[in-house]
Amino acid sequence: MNGVCVFGVTGGIAAAKATLAVSMLVKQGLDVHAIMTESACEFVSPLTFRTLTANPVTVDMFEEPGQWNVKHVSLAQRADLFVIAPATANFLGKTAAGIADDMLTTTVMATRAPVVIAPAMNSGMYGNPIVQRNIASLKALGYMFVGPESGRLACGDVGPGRMAAPERIVDFAMHALHGRGRPSLAGRRVLVNAGPTREPIDPVRYITNRSSGKMGYAIAGAAAARGAQVTLVSGPTNLPEPEGCALASVETADEMYQACMTAASDADIIIAAAAVADYRPASYSCSKIKKTADDMCIRLERTRDIVAELGQIKGARVIVGFAAETDDLLVNAQSKLVSKNLDIIVANVVGGERSAFGSDENSVTLLRPGLEPEALPAMPKLALAHEILDRAASIIRK
Ligand code: C5P
Numbered sequence: 001m002n003g004v005c006v007f008g009v010t011g012g013i014a015a016a017k018a019t020l021a022v023s024m025l026v027k028q029g030l031d032v033h034a035i036m037t038e039s040a041c042e043f044v045s046p047l048t049f050r051t052l053t054a055n056p057v058t059v060d061m062f063e064e065p066g067q068w069n070v071k072h073v074s075l076a077q078r079a080d081l082f083v084i085a086p087a088t089a090n091f092l093g094k095t096a097a098g099i100a101d102d103m104l105t106t107t108v109m110a111t112r113a114p115v116v117i118a119p120a121m122n123s124g125m126y127g128n129p130i131v132q133r134n135i136a137s138l139k140a141l142g143y144m145f146v147g148p149e150s151g152r153l154a155c156g157d158v159g160p161g162r163m164a165a166p167e168r169i170v171d172f173a174m175h176a177l178h179g180r181g182r183p184s185l186a187g188r189r190v191l192v193n194a195g196p197t198r199e200p201i202d203p204v205r206y207i208t209n210r211s212s213g214k215m216g217y218a219i220a221g222a223a224a225a226r227g228a229q230v231t232l233v234s235g236p237t238n239l240p241e242p243e244g245c246a247l248a249s250v251e252t253a254d255e256m257y258q259a260c261m262t263a264a265s266d267a268d269i270i271i272a273a274a275a276v277a278d279y280r281p282a283s284y285s286c287s288k289i290k291k292t293a294d295d296m297c298i299r300l301e302r303t304r305d306i307v308a309e310l311g312q313i314k315g316a317r318v319i320v321g322f323a324a325e326t327d328d329l330l331v332n333a334q335s336k337l338v339s340k341n342l343d344i345i346v347a348n349v350v351g352g353e354r355s356a357f358g359s360d361e362n363s364v365t366l367l368r369p370g371l372e373p374e375a376l377p378a379m380p381k382l383a384l385a386h387e388i389l390d391r392a393a394s395i396i397r398k
Pocket of ligand 1: 274276278
Protein backbone atom coordinates (compact mmCIF):
# COMPACT_ATOMS: atom_id res chain seq x y z
CA MET A 1 0.00 0.00 0.00
CA ASN A 2 1.26 3.50 -0.81
CA GLY A 3 1.35 6.26 1.75
CA VAL A 4 3.55 8.18 4.13
CA CYS A 5 4.24 6.77 7.59
CA VAL A 6 5.93 8.90 10.21
CA PHE A 7 7.65 6.62 12.70
CA GLY A 8 8.56 8.08 16.09
CA VAL A 9 11.21 6.42 18.23
CA THR A 10 11.68 7.37 21.88
CA GLY A 11 14.42 6.39 24.31
CA GLY A 12 14.13 2.79 25.40
CA ILE A 13 15.97 -0.45 24.74
CA ALA A 14 13.04 -1.53 22.53
CA ALA A 15 14.24 1.09 20.01
CA ALA A 16 16.39 -1.74 18.65
CA LYS A 17 13.26 -3.86 17.98
CA ALA A 18 11.61 -0.84 16.36
CA THR A 19 14.06 -1.19 13.48
CA LEU A 20 12.27 -4.45 12.54
CA ALA A 21 8.88 -2.73 12.54
CA VAL A 22 10.28 0.01 10.32
CA SER A 23 11.65 -2.42 7.77
CA MET A 24 8.31 -4.30 7.69
CA LEU A 25 6.46 -1.04 7.03
CA VAL A 26 8.89 -0.23 4.21
CA LYS A 27 8.22 -3.71 2.77
CA GLN A 28 4.49 -2.94 2.85
CA GLY A 29 5.25 -0.15 0.37
CA LEU A 30 5.09 2.80 2.77
CA ASP A 31 7.34 5.83 2.55
CA VAL A 32 8.63 5.84 6.15
CA HIS A 33 10.12 8.91 7.83
CA ALA A 34 11.69 8.38 11.24
CA ILE A 35 11.75 10.98 13.98
CA MET A 36 13.89 10.17 17.00
CA THR A 37 14.11 11.77 20.40
CA GLU A 38 17.56 12.60 21.69
CA SER A 39 17.50 9.73 24.16
CA ALA A 40 16.41 7.30 21.41
CA CYS A 41 19.72 8.13 19.70
CA GLU A 42 21.54 6.76 22.77
CA PHE A 43 20.11 3.32 21.96
CA VAL A 44 20.13 3.22 18.15
CA SER A 45 21.97 5.41 15.69
CA PRO A 46 19.84 7.60 13.40
CA LEU A 47 21.92 6.12 10.60
CA THR A 48 20.18 2.75 11.13
CA PHE A 49 16.73 4.26 10.51
CA ARG A 50 18.07 6.40 7.70
CA THR A 51 19.42 3.31 5.96
CA LEU A 52 16.24 1.28 6.50
CA THR A 53 13.91 4.03 5.31
CA ALA A 54 16.14 5.70 2.69
CA ASN A 55 14.91 9.01 4.15
CA PRO A 56 16.62 11.55 6.41
CA VAL A 57 15.98 11.09 10.12
CA THR A 58 14.97 14.11 12.16
CA VAL A 59 15.97 14.56 15.77
CA ASP A 60 16.41 18.22 16.37
CA MET A 61 13.98 21.09 15.81
CA PHE A 62 16.89 23.48 15.43
CA GLU A 63 19.43 21.64 13.34
CA GLU A 64 21.44 24.65 12.24
CA PRO A 65 22.01 27.73 14.41
CA GLY A 66 19.32 30.30 13.69
CA GLN A 67 17.30 27.83 11.55
CA TRP A 68 13.98 26.45 12.62
CA ASN A 69 12.97 23.13 11.17
CA VAL A 70 9.41 23.45 9.84
CA LYS A 71 9.50 19.82 8.84
CA HIS A 72 7.24 18.99 11.78
CA VAL A 73 4.40 20.71 9.99
CA SER A 74 5.09 19.23 6.56
CA LEU A 75 5.66 15.70 7.89
CA ALA A 76 2.57 15.97 10.09
CA GLN A 77 0.50 17.02 7.08
CA ARG A 78 1.94 14.42 4.73
CA ALA A 79 1.49 11.54 7.18
CA ASP A 80 -1.17 8.97 6.35
CA LEU A 81 -0.15 7.01 9.42
CA PHE A 82 1.82 7.82 12.56
CA VAL A 83 3.47 5.12 14.66
CA ILE A 84 5.40 5.66 17.87
CA ALA A 85 7.40 2.63 18.98
CA PRO A 86 8.69 2.40 21.58
CA ALA A 87 6.73 5.09 23.42
CA THR A 88 8.15 5.96 26.84
CA ALA A 89 6.19 7.13 29.88
CA ASN A 90 7.75 10.53 29.23
CA PHE A 91 6.36 10.69 25.67
CA LEU A 92 2.89 9.60 26.85
CA GLY A 93 2.90 12.14 29.65
CA LYS A 94 3.94 15.01 27.40
CA THR A 95 1.50 14.15 24.63
CA ALA A 96 -1.40 13.63 27.05
CA ALA A 97 -0.62 16.99 28.64
CA GLY A 98 -0.31 18.80 25.32
CA ILE A 99 3.40 19.50 25.67
CA ALA A 100 5.24 19.76 22.37
CA ASP A 101 8.88 20.49 23.18
CA ASP A 102 10.77 18.43 20.63
CA MET A 103 10.44 17.34 17.01
CA LEU A 104 8.45 14.19 17.82
CA THR A 105 5.89 15.61 20.25
CA THR A 106 5.47 18.67 18.03
CA THR A 107 4.82 16.58 14.92
CA VAL A 108 2.37 14.28 16.75
CA MET A 109 0.53 17.37 17.96
CA ALA A 110 0.22 18.72 14.42
CA THR A 111 -0.92 15.55 12.64
CA ARG A 112 -4.40 14.48 11.61
CA ALA A 113 -3.27 10.96 10.69
CA PRO A 114 -4.25 7.96 12.81
CA VAL A 115 -1.68 7.57 15.62
CA VAL A 116 -0.65 4.10 16.80
CA ILE A 117 1.37 4.00 20.02
CA ALA A 118 3.38 1.01 21.28
CA PRO A 119 4.40 1.74 24.87
CA ALA A 120 7.47 0.11 26.41
CA MET A 121 8.72 0.68 29.93
CA ASN A 122 9.48 -0.92 33.26
CA SER A 123 6.44 -2.60 34.90
CA GLY A 124 6.55 -0.23 37.84
CA MET A 125 6.34 2.77 35.53
CA TYR A 126 3.63 1.15 33.42
CA GLY A 127 1.56 0.38 36.52
CA ASN A 128 1.86 3.93 37.82
CA PRO A 129 -1.61 5.50 37.92
CA ILE A 130 -0.24 8.62 36.24
CA VAL A 131 0.88 6.58 33.21
CA GLN A 132 -2.41 4.67 33.21
CA ARG A 133 -4.35 7.92 33.37
CA ASN A 134 -2.34 9.34 30.47
CA ILE A 135 -2.99 6.21 28.37
CA ALA A 136 -6.71 6.34 29.20
CA SER A 137 -6.98 9.99 28.24
CA LEU A 138 -5.08 9.49 24.98
CA LYS A 139 -7.30 6.49 24.15
CA ALA A 140 -10.39 8.57 24.83
CA LEU A 141 -9.09 11.09 22.28
CA GLY A 142 -8.73 8.41 19.60
CA TYR A 143 -5.02 7.58 19.94
CA MET A 144 -4.62 3.85 19.38
CA PHE A 145 -2.48 1.55 21.49
CA VAL A 146 -0.83 -1.74 20.77
CA GLY A 147 0.64 -3.67 23.71
CA PRO A 148 2.58 -3.64 25.91
CA GLU A 149 3.11 -7.35 26.45
CA SER A 150 4.08 -9.10 29.64
CA GLY A 151 7.38 -10.87 29.99
CA ARG A 152 10.97 -10.42 31.06
CA LEU A 153 12.02 -6.81 30.73
CA ALA A 154 15.49 -5.43 30.01
CA CYS A 155 15.78 -4.28 33.63
CA GLY A 156 15.33 -7.87 34.82
CA ASP A 157 11.76 -7.41 36.09
CA VAL A 158 9.02 -9.70 34.86
CA GLY A 159 5.65 -8.12 34.15
CA PRO A 160 3.80 -5.88 31.71
CA GLY A 161 5.83 -3.27 29.87
CA ARG A 162 7.56 -5.08 27.03
CA MET A 163 6.94 -3.47 23.65
CA ALA A 164 4.52 -5.41 21.43
CA ALA A 165 6.20 -7.62 18.85
CA PRO A 166 7.04 -5.72 15.64
CA GLU A 167 4.62 -7.96 13.63
CA ARG A 168 1.76 -6.99 15.95
CA ILE A 169 2.60 -3.30 15.70
CA VAL A 170 2.74 -3.44 11.90
CA ASP A 171 -0.43 -5.53 11.62
CA PHE A 172 -2.35 -3.07 13.78
CA ALA A 173 -0.82 -0.04 12.04
CA MET A 174 -1.85 -1.39 8.62
CA HIS A 175 -5.42 -1.82 9.91
CA ALA A 176 -5.38 1.75 11.20
CA LEU A 177 -4.15 2.92 7.78
CA HIS A 178 -6.81 0.98 5.84
CA GLY A 179 -9.51 2.12 8.29
CA ARG A 180 -8.58 5.82 8.00
CA GLY A 181 -11.56 8.01 7.11
CA ARG A 182 -14.03 5.13 7.34
CA PRO A 183 -16.98 5.13 9.76
CA SER A 184 -15.96 4.43 13.36
CA LEU A 185 -17.28 1.33 15.08
CA ALA A 186 -16.71 2.75 18.57
CA GLY A 187 -19.30 1.42 20.99
CA ARG A 188 -20.24 -1.44 18.66
CA ARG A 189 -19.88 -5.09 19.53
CA VAL A 190 -18.71 -7.33 16.75
CA LEU A 191 -18.59 -11.12 16.80
CA VAL A 192 -16.37 -12.80 14.22
CA ASN A 193 -15.80 -16.49 13.77
CA ALA A 194 -12.84 -17.72 11.77
CA GLY A 195 -10.74 -20.65 10.72
CA PRO A 196 -11.55 -24.32 10.29
CA THR A 197 -12.95 -26.72 12.84
CA ARG A 198 -11.53 -30.11 13.77
CA GLU A 199 -13.88 -33.01 14.28
CA PRO A 200 -12.12 -35.84 16.12
CA ILE A 201 -12.29 -39.45 14.94
CA ASP A 202 -10.03 -40.92 17.62
CA PRO A 203 -7.31 -39.47 19.89
CA VAL A 204 -4.95 -38.95 16.93
CA ARG A 205 -7.13 -38.27 13.90
CA TYR A 206 -9.63 -35.62 12.89
CA ILE A 207 -11.55 -34.23 9.93
CA THR A 208 -10.83 -30.63 8.96
CA ASN A 209 -10.63 -28.31 5.92
CA ARG A 210 -8.23 -25.90 4.23
CA SER A 211 -9.41 -22.65 5.83
CA SER A 212 -6.44 -20.56 7.04
CA GLY A 213 -8.52 -18.14 9.12
CA LYS A 214 -6.87 -15.14 7.39
CA MET A 215 -10.11 -13.50 6.26
CA GLY A 216 -11.80 -13.72 9.67
CA TYR A 217 -8.68 -12.53 11.48
CA ALA A 218 -8.40 -9.59 9.09
CA ILE A 219 -12.03 -8.64 9.81
CA ALA A 220 -11.57 -8.97 13.57
CA GLY A 221 -8.38 -6.86 13.51
CA ALA A 222 -10.00 -4.27 11.25
CA ALA A 223 -13.06 -3.94 13.49
CA ALA A 224 -10.86 -3.55 16.59
CA ALA A 225 -8.76 -0.88 14.85
CA ARG A 226 -12.00 0.98 14.13
CA GLY A 227 -12.93 0.99 17.80
CA ALA A 228 -15.31 -1.97 18.04
CA GLN A 229 -15.37 -4.38 20.95
CA VAL A 230 -14.52 -7.59 19.13
CA THR A 231 -14.93 -11.22 20.11
CA LEU A 232 -13.07 -13.57 17.78
CA VAL A 233 -14.14 -17.19 18.03
CA SER A 234 -11.43 -19.11 16.24
CA GLY A 235 -10.80 -22.67 15.22
CA PRO A 236 -7.16 -23.82 15.08
CA THR A 237 -4.98 -21.52 12.91
CA ASN A 238 -1.32 -20.53 12.71
CA LEU A 239 -2.11 -16.83 12.86
CA PRO A 240 -1.02 -14.30 15.50
CA GLU A 241 -3.82 -13.05 17.74
CA PRO A 242 -5.18 -9.80 16.28
CA GLU A 243 -4.68 -6.77 18.49
CA GLY A 244 -7.56 -5.59 20.66
CA CYS A 245 -9.81 -8.65 20.27
CA ALA A 246 -11.12 -11.04 22.92
CA LEU A 247 -10.07 -14.41 21.51
CA ALA A 248 -12.03 -17.58 22.23
CA SER A 249 -10.10 -20.56 20.86
CA VAL A 250 -12.19 -23.59 19.99
CA GLU A 251 -11.67 -26.80 18.12
CA THR A 252 -14.92 -28.48 17.13
CA ALA A 253 -18.04 -27.15 15.42
CA ASP A 254 -19.92 -27.79 18.63
CA GLU A 255 -17.47 -25.71 20.70
CA MET A 256 -17.68 -22.98 18.06
CA TYR A 257 -21.47 -23.08 18.27
CA GLN A 258 -21.44 -22.69 22.07
CA ALA A 259 -18.91 -19.84 22.01
CA CYS A 260 -20.78 -18.00 19.24
CA MET A 261 -24.16 -18.31 20.91
CA THR A 262 -22.73 -16.82 24.12
CA ALA A 263 -21.01 -13.92 22.36
CA ALA A 264 -23.93 -13.26 20.00
CA SER A 265 -26.28 -12.13 22.75
CA ASP A 266 -25.05 -8.53 22.81
CA ALA A 267 -23.46 -8.33 19.32
CA ASP A 268 -24.46 -5.59 16.86
CA ILE A 269 -22.66 -7.24 13.93
CA ILE A 270 -21.93 -10.94 13.46
CA ILE A 271 -19.52 -12.01 10.76
CA ALA A 272 -19.34 -15.75 10.13
CA ALA A 273 -16.10 -16.29 8.24
CA ALA A 274 -15.37 -19.70 9.75
CA ALA A 275 -15.35 -22.83 7.64
CA VAL A 276 -17.41 -24.86 10.08
CA ALA A 277 -17.54 -28.60 9.42
CA ASP A 278 -20.94 -29.63 8.11
CA TYR A 279 -20.47 -33.20 9.35
CA ARG A 280 -18.64 -34.86 12.20
CA PRO A 281 -17.93 -38.50 13.01
CA ALA A 282 -21.10 -39.90 14.60
CA SER A 283 -19.05 -41.66 17.24
CA TYR A 284 -15.66 -41.00 18.75
CA SER A 285 -13.31 -43.86 19.45
CA CYS A 286 -11.47 -43.35 22.76
CA SER A 287 -8.63 -45.58 21.60
CA LYS A 288 -6.72 -45.32 18.34
CA ILE A 289 -8.51 -47.20 15.55
CA LYS A 290 -6.33 -50.10 14.29
CA LYS A 291 -5.95 -50.95 10.62
CA THR A 292 -7.57 -54.38 10.76
CA ALA A 293 -9.60 -54.32 7.52
CA ASP A 294 -8.78 -53.30 3.92
CA ASP A 295 -11.31 -50.54 3.99
CA MET A 296 -13.32 -48.82 6.61
CA CYS A 297 -16.29 -46.55 6.91
CA ILE A 298 -16.74 -43.56 9.22
CA ARG A 299 -20.35 -42.65 9.67
CA LEU A 300 -20.85 -38.88 9.78
CA GLU A 301 -23.64 -36.85 11.29
CA ARG A 302 -24.66 -33.25 10.69
CA THR A 303 -23.29 -30.46 12.86
CA ARG A 304 -25.42 -27.45 13.70
CA ASP A 305 -25.41 -24.61 11.22
CA ILE A 306 -24.24 -21.77 13.47
CA VAL A 307 -24.98 -18.81 11.24
CA ALA A 308 -28.36 -20.21 10.21
CA GLU A 309 -29.37 -20.57 13.87
CA LEU A 310 -28.15 -17.05 14.56
CA GLY A 311 -30.20 -15.93 11.55
CA GLN A 312 -33.32 -17.34 13.16
CA ILE A 313 -32.85 -15.27 16.33
CA LYS A 314 -31.41 -12.29 14.48
CA GLY A 315 -33.38 -9.41 16.01
CA ALA A 316 -31.61 -6.11 15.31
CA ARG A 317 -28.24 -7.75 14.60
CA VAL A 318 -26.54 -7.44 11.22
CA ILE A 319 -25.36 -10.87 10.07
CA VAL A 320 -22.74 -11.45 7.38
CA GLY A 321 -22.04 -14.94 6.08
CA PHE A 322 -19.55 -16.36 3.62
CA ALA A 323 -20.15 -18.72 0.74
CA ALA A 324 -17.10 -20.61 -0.43
CA GLU A 325 -17.98 -22.53 -3.57
CA THR A 326 -16.25 -24.37 -6.37
CA ASP A 327 -19.34 -24.27 -8.69
CA ASP A 328 -22.35 -22.04 -9.39
CA LEU A 329 -21.01 -19.48 -6.93
CA LEU A 330 -23.66 -16.78 -7.17
CA VAL A 331 -26.65 -19.14 -7.36
CA ASN A 332 -25.46 -21.04 -4.27
CA ALA A 333 -24.58 -17.85 -2.42
CA GLN A 334 -27.97 -16.28 -3.18
CA SER A 335 -29.82 -19.30 -1.82
CA LYS A 336 -27.74 -19.23 1.40
CA LEU A 337 -28.40 -15.49 1.79
CA VAL A 338 -32.12 -16.26 1.90
CA SER A 339 -32.16 -19.61 3.72
CA LYS A 340 -29.85 -18.39 6.51
CA ASN A 341 -31.61 -15.02 6.86
CA LEU A 342 -28.39 -13.05 6.30
CA ASP A 343 -27.95 -9.35 5.53
CA ILE A 344 -24.85 -9.83 3.41
CA ILE A 345 -23.18 -12.87 1.94
CA VAL A 346 -19.59 -12.72 0.73
CA ALA A 347 -19.26 -15.08 -2.22
CA ASN A 348 -15.79 -16.35 -2.97
CA VAL A 349 -14.33 -19.06 -5.14
CA VAL A 350 -12.42 -21.91 -3.51
CA GLY A 351 -10.30 -24.50 -5.26
CA GLY A 352 -8.10 -23.83 -8.28
CA GLU A 353 -5.86 -20.85 -8.95
CA ARG A 354 -8.25 -18.18 -7.68
CA SER A 355 -8.91 -20.01 -4.42
CA ALA A 356 -9.59 -17.78 -1.43
CA PHE A 357 -8.24 -20.42 0.97
CA GLY A 358 -4.81 -19.57 2.39
CA SER A 359 -4.30 -16.60 0.07
CA ASP A 360 -3.59 -13.01 1.24
CA GLU A 361 -5.79 -11.66 -1.53
CA ASN A 362 -9.39 -12.28 -2.39
CA SER A 363 -11.82 -11.27 -5.08
CA VAL A 364 -15.41 -11.54 -3.96
CA THR A 365 -18.96 -10.62 -4.86
CA LEU A 366 -21.23 -9.23 -2.16
CA LEU A 367 -24.91 -10.18 -2.22
CA ARG A 368 -27.59 -8.35 -0.27
CA PRO A 369 -31.34 -8.92 -0.25
CA GLY A 370 -33.05 -6.83 -2.90
CA LEU A 371 -29.82 -5.34 -4.29
CA GLU A 372 -27.79 -6.12 -7.40
CA PRO A 373 -24.68 -8.27 -6.72
CA GLU A 374 -21.62 -6.09 -6.09
CA ALA A 375 -18.43 -7.55 -7.57
CA LEU A 376 -15.39 -6.09 -5.81
CA PRO A 377 -11.98 -5.98 -7.50
CA ALA A 378 -9.26 -8.34 -6.21
CA MET A 379 -7.71 -6.82 -3.11
CA PRO A 380 -5.74 -7.82 -0.01
CA LYS A 381 -7.87 -9.50 2.67
CA LEU A 382 -6.92 -6.56 4.93
CA ALA A 383 -8.60 -4.06 2.59
CA LEU A 384 -11.54 -6.35 1.92
CA ALA A 385 -12.13 -6.63 5.67
CA HIS A 386 -12.81 -2.88 5.81
CA GLU A 387 -15.07 -2.99 2.74
CA ILE A 388 -17.19 -5.69 4.40
CA LEU A 389 -17.29 -3.75 7.68
CA ASP A 390 -18.34 -0.55 5.85
CA ARG A 391 -21.32 -2.33 4.30
CA ALA A 392 -22.26 -4.03 7.58
CA ALA A 393 -21.98 -0.73 9.50
CA SER A 394 -24.24 1.02 6.98
CA ILE A 395 -27.13 -1.31 7.85
CA ILE A 396 -26.82 -1.34 11.63
CA ARG A 397 -30.40 -1.14 12.86
CA LYS A 398 -29.94 0.25 16.37
O1 C5P B 1 -23.82 -23.65 3.88
P1 C5P B 1 -22.41 -23.26 3.95
O2 C5P B 1 -21.66 -24.02 4.99
O3 C5P B 1 -21.66 -23.28 2.67
O4 C5P B 1 -22.50 -21.72 4.39
C1 C5P B 1 -21.39 -20.96 4.66
C2 C5P B 1 -21.70 -19.98 5.77
O5 C5P B 1 -22.33 -20.65 6.84
C3 C5P B 1 -20.42 -19.41 6.35
O6 C5P B 1 -20.69 -18.09 6.77
C4 C5P B 1 -20.13 -20.32 7.53
O7 C5P B 1 -19.38 -19.66 8.53
C5 C5P B 1 -21.54 -20.67 7.99
N1 C5P B 1 -21.67 -22.00 8.60
C6 C5P B 1 -22.03 -22.11 9.92
N2 C5P B 1 -22.23 -23.33 10.50
C7 C5P B 1 -22.04 -24.45 9.78
C8 C5P B 1 -21.70 -24.36 8.43
C9 C5P B 1 -21.51 -23.12 7.87
O8 C5P B 1 -22.17 -21.09 10.58
N3 C5P B 1 -22.22 -25.62 10.39
